Amino acid sequence: MGRVIGFELNSQDPKKASAFYAKVFGWQVSSQQWDYYPVKTGKGEQLGIDGGIAKGPGDFPHGSRIQIEVDCIDESIRSAKDNGAMVIREKMEFESFYLAYLVDPTGLGFGLVQQK
Missing domain, CATH: 3.10.180.10 (2,3-Dihydroxybiphenyl 1,2-Dioxygenase, domain 1)
Known part of the structure; x- marks a missing residue:
């Protein structure tokens, strides 16, 4: 309980943000699902915390948050x-x-x- 299992980056242009993180950090970005782009940050034996890049809602248009299981x-x-x-x-x-x-x-x- 209480394990950090992911992250969410909120942007008003998630497609552009996804392209940026893929190019700069080599993140694998999957196809869009509900204004949300799933992201894998690790490769091979070097696992990372996975998450996504989303269209930020009105109550949280920009920023990042962790997801806790x-x-x-x-x-x-x-x-x-x-x-x-x-x-x-x-x-x-x-x-x-x-x-x-x-x-x-x-x-x-x-x-x-x-x-x-």
């Missing part, structure tokens, strides 16, 4: 709120996971992910 997203949201966090996006359901976005008491954004 939790055992129970509802409990983690409740605990985060009890400790001063603010929920930016309530729990969303995807095919194989749940995702929510929060901001900690200092203003740092992060995502919570629970696998199904």
